[in-house]
Amino acid sequence: MEQSQNVILQTVNLTKEFSSKSGSVQALKDINLSINSGDSFGIIGLSGAGKSTLIRCFNFLERPSSGKVFFQGRDLAALSEKELRQVRRKISMIFQNFNLLAQRTVLDNVIFPLEISGAEKDYSLARAKELLELVSMGDKLNAYPDQLSGGQRQRVAIARALANKPDVLLCDEATSALDPDTTEQILHLLKEIQHKLGITLVIITHQMDVVIKACDKVAVMENSRIVEEGKVKDVFVKPQSDIAKRLIMPHGELVKKIDSNRLIRLTFDGLAAGEPILANLILACRVPVSILQADSNTIDGVTYGQMLIRIPDDNISESRILAWLEENNINYKKERK
Structure with a gap:
């Protein structure tokens, strides 16, 4: 062969x-x-x-x-x-x-x-x-x-x-x-x-x-x-796979305990890991956001981070936040129970 x-x-x-x-x-x-x-x-x-x-x-x-x-x-x-x-x-x-x-x-x-x-x-x-x-x-x-x-x-x-x-x-x-x-x-x-x-x-x-x-x-x-x-x-x-997402940030039990379906998982790399992403998001979208879990790791000398956040329970706020994340090239996934 x-x-x-x-x-x-x-x-x-x-x-x-x-x-x-x-x-x-x-x-x-x-x-x-x-x-x-x-x-x-x-x-x-x-x-x-x-x-x-x-x-x-x-x-x-x-x-x-x-x-x-x-x-x-x-x-x-x-x-x-x-x-x-x-x-x-x-x-x-x-x-x-x-x-x-x-x-x-x-x-x-x-x-x-x-x-x-x-x-x-x-x-x-x-x-x-x-x-x-x-x-x-x-x-x-x-x-x-x-x-x-x-x-x-x-x-x-x-x-x-x-x-x-x-x-x-x-x-x-x-x-x-x-x-x-x-x-x-x-x-x-x-x-x-x-x-x-x-x-x-x-x-x-x-x-x-x-x-x-x-x-x-x-x-x-x-x-x-x-x-x-x-x-x-x-x-x-x-x-790309659900199991990889679970292994990288194993917050399945945390998601189940939280009384909200408005949860978003963020991942960011390189220079973005050192940026005040959440502060910028709140200022730009004018909505309150809560950090439920956050983590960072260094791979090949570069810092990579991830974060689980809770957003307000309304469609307008969610649409505004998702649009901002996409505009700023922040990787995200909506978490569902």
Whole structure:
């Protein structure tokens, strides 16, 4: 199959079905996705969207029911078991629950995949120590996993995943078990490692904040399909799917609690994020507006914002406000209960 030289992972019409007592369950439906070498690629969706199944198809831990998976242009279904094992060394994974070996020290955990691949002992020891220094765990070589914090365990898991010099690092909800400060540290570490080693990051998450902080591109999943895909900043500012809008500003419960149908969600980017948009709107339209929720994020050094506002409960005021928003190129969506 023809493929761009820069594409490292690709799925073509990928479908995955599981059998159950009640019948067949389709976990993935016609997934077409291309990830370039060096990308920081996020795959986001709510629980049950199919994210984890998709990431496990990338290295054939789950074999597709139909469709194709390509790694560096090679059809994984056409590989022998030996060839597939070699490919899996180049597509490594880290997990939400770390999956460290409790009876092994930190150092021995990182050495373990090198033992399996048949590396020499001296090389394995030196490589493990080098990686533990890379993830700031060089002072914990002889500690055991149960002596470490969650963030420290994930650092060890990252070092272990890098042992065989992979080209792709798959991160399956790798920060979901961590507190916000530790999450930020781990995401920063992953980005540092990517820049130093030139690897491709694929991050599975249900949190838009994780995608914003760690990814350049994103695919949004719902009901086993990809419903939206693009650069993170484009999806953040102009989400096309309802699920993307919910993930970016999850105010569904807030909307339900408010006794009004005159709610508008605003998104704005770049210089507009620093402008007094609401003040200008009120002055221009001469109507009172209430801020119910607001948020901002920095993507590639540029601030992007979003806001949920309540407007007066009359058609004339609403028409005036919507006309002003359109005239000033402010992205908006009317929220309905």
